[in-house]
Amino acid sequence: MIDGERDLIREMARLTHSPLGHAELVYPWGQGVLSGVSGPRKWQREVLEAIGEHLTGSATRHRPCRIARASGHGIGKSALIAMVVKWALDTCVDTRIILTANTESQLLTKTGPEIAKWANLSITSDWFTATATALSSTRKGHERSWRADLVTWSTSNTEAFAGLHNMGKRIVLVFDEASGINAKVWEVALGALTDADTEIIFLAFGNPTQSTGTFRGLFGKQRDLWNTAQIDSRTVEGTNKAYLGELVATYGLDSDLVRVRVLGQFPSASSMQFIERAVVSAARTREPAPALGTDPVIFGVDCARFGDDHSTLAIRCGRDARSRPWKRWHHMDSMTLAGDIAVEAGRWKPDAIFVDAGNIGAAVIDRLRQLLPDILVSEVWFGSTRVREANWNAGGSGGTRIRVANKRAEMWTNMRHWLESGCIPDHQGLEDDLTGPEYGFDAEQAVMLEKKDHMKARGLASPDDGDALACTFAEPVQPRAVPGWLDPERYGRQRGGSEEGGLYRDLGNG
Structure with missing residues (x-):
């Protein structure tokens, strides 16, 4: 039982490296809008546990924790992002968080409202003020240094990502619907992973809508750097199984629509990709x-x-x-x-x-x-x-x-x-x-x-x-000449006569 603000602060300090423990404690599971829900979903728990294990390891704590999940629809990606954001802010003073998404609409109408919803549900709701684009500390003097900001990306304006430094403390970088985020933004964001003695968490979630690009590369040539998984929506508790089954029945299990929207697999070709x-x-x-x-x-x-x-x-x-x-x-x-x-x-x-x-x-x-x-x-x-x-x-x-x-x-x-x-x-x-x-x-x-x-x-x-x-396909090139005895057109013919054609003949001239 938590009795008073002082006990709550001590509890948050105890959970500084336990995102799952924090999520289980601060939200009213089984009540109100969470009625019938006993805690985070299985895949969400696995991600929260992975972050905790990374931070409790003496050899890994100050290395970037990179986690990527490609999935179908409806598995609760935005909810998990909100849980990670709230844990990161609640349990480490002056944590800095930057969140972006593939589009401004996704960021401001889906990711942002979900973060505000879970922040208001928590027992620490009065510790931070939620606006349309930020979650900032209510503690005097920490409004600018202890916060989460929702930032729309632009290839011509990447300062928000280039300037994300917080040495000796904690940084969280979140890419929602990451498949659609430009490679230049990914490149600049890597600068946030360089601070020494800093807890750094980089999350990249989304539907795998593009068969090329940086997000796809996390599951390919960069897979040794990232904790990755591809999640079939049909295996996740709480998803609309009837709707997902309808998609499979209508389009087929091998269709790109089902691969992306249900199976969490990358398409065989992007919508206008020339070569698969x-x-x-x-x-x-x-x-x-x-x-x-x-x-x-x-x-x-x-x-x-x-x-x-x-x-x-x-x-x-x-x-x-x-x-x-x-x-x-x-x-x-x-x-x-x-x-x-x-x-x-x-x-x-x-x-x-x-x-x-x-x-x-x-x-x-x-x-x-x-x-x-x-x-x-x-x-x-x-x-x-x-x-x-x-x-x-x-x-x-x-x-x-x-x-x-x-x-x-x-x-x-x-x-x-x-x-x-x-x-x-x-x-x-x-x-x-x-x-x-x-x-x-x-x-x-x-x-x-x-x-x-x-x-x-x-x-x-x-x-x-x-x-x-x-x-090499610019123009047709005439076949090479071969010895007459290798000429396939001469097979079965009698030797001698005008058909012999000499020792060599050019097949290109037929």
Whole structure:
């Protein structure tokens, strides 16, 4: 039994590293709006316990505690956020908390009201004042230093995240509906994780609506840094099972809508993602098909001058873009770049070299033509708008042909088709490049690929590796000549006569 303010303060001090104990104590479970509810849900308890275990470990207490949960609808994410916020404020003087969400509407109409609701339900409700955008201490002199703030994010205004420091005390950073938060905000927020001797808690919750981006990366290449889980709404107590079952029955268990809204799984493709990650992942691990002697070796070159971008040489022979090592150059001038490509050409004997003519590409092309007079060196103008068609998929007889708006869209569409059976280097950067671009349609309903500048505005890197591989699809390349005795058209024919055609014949001439 807590008797008076002094006992309550002592109890809060005792629970400084026990978020679950705090939640069980301060709310009127089983009463009023919590009637029929005995405490936090199972998944909520697990998160609260994980925070407590992290803070009680001498080796982990002052390391960032990173917890991410991807889930379907209705599991109580906002309620858990409110419980963590109230515990963090109640049990550590001058705690600083910043919360943001994918949209201002989510933050101000869902996350904010839920925080205010749970704050008012608690036995410490008079310790903090709730407004539409903050929960601040009522203790005189601590209004600015002991608080939680709801901040809408902007890629051009990230000061709130860059300035979140509270050395020697406690910091909590919360991203609600984190899948839609821009990569730049994530990057700047990392600055809050650098204070020494500080309790730092970083929570990222939300429906997994995007198959690319930083939130997706927490469950992939960053999974060793984060405590992650994906939660099926059907397994959580208190969710609307009838509604969830209706979604499954209507759209199917394998549909992206059900994956995201029910199963808590990332979609196979974002709504306008051009190449699905599953297709690229399969190409990374697929064994190369046996090479045909007729398959030409093709070089694709994407040129970049300076900055964060890099120049890439991709090498493809038929279905195999892995066996011959690719090359990448950072901050390389055109003459040196052309010389290095010529060296690779001497090694691999390409039948054609296709070079992006933008940036320093024109100079590279001129120099390659001087160095390699016997090899086709062709310029590729990504923005060329000549009316084109490309292979959309491999289904049916010969696949589906679609209209594309420019040369870049044509190459990427043909590459997309090829990836269904081709193999590529097992390289995370290449996968990110191939799955990063989104697409739309122009006024003529032709497919347009997302511009590099637009990708960078979304926090993605320029897809230099992806564009290099796409260049290998710039134009058809004639098959290589093979010995006559390997000519499949001669199988079953009698030897001799005009059909012999000499020792070699060019299959490209049929």
